Amino acid sequence: MKALIVYYTMGGRTKKTAHAIASSLSKYEVTFVPIELPGNFFQRIQVFDDFEKGKFSLIEDELNSLDAANFDLVFFGMxxxxxxxxxxxxxxxxxxxxFSGKKVIIFTTARFSGKKALEYMKKKIEAAGADVINKYNFRRFFWIGKKRAIKFGEEINEL
Ligand SMILES: Cc1cc2nc3c(=O)[nH]c(=O)nc-3n(C[C@H](O)[C@H](O)[C@H](O)COP(=O)(O)O)c2cc1C
Structure with missing residues (x-):
């Protein structure tokens, strides 16, 4: 089976989480669409600001590649x-x-909250006609919870 993992990361936590999940998906061939903000801290803040204003020229290739057609499962990590x-x-x-009719897994990374972001994503995905079959908020203040991410991947692998 095939899985698509789309993730966004500014500081690397969501990327590490996405890769830890993927490491358990032994039944899947995994393709990543990473949206990784480049540069040093200040450059990343600038890019973040551009994205929030709707200026996406830096990630046009990634955005244009978003096609769920060949995938059994689509992940979004934010x-x-x-x-x-x-x-x-x-x-x-x-x-x-x-995207309509696809099975979707969503996860968020957060320091102290995150569930509302997860619910927000679920609503948008369901409005697009896809089906959220599992979700998880990786909430840790200092570290990323890699072990839990590997376990989450194992659970998805067995669905
Ligand atoms: C501008 C900004 C706002 C944030 N707001 C929240 C928040 O509302 N709740 C929370 O738990 N964490 C919040 N965080 C922490 C990030 O969600 C958390 O560190 C996340 O794992 C970062 O992922 P990344 O390293 O992949 O970019 C915020 C971080 C930034 C930079």
């Missing part, structure tokens, strides 16, 4: 910003091709 996913998530939803 950080939590003020109890929501980044604005880029909306653009990802707009740009996903062949």
């Amino acid at each position: 950080p939590t910003y003020g109890d929501k996913p980044p604005g880029t998530f909306e653009e990802i939803m707009k740009r996903m091709k062949n």
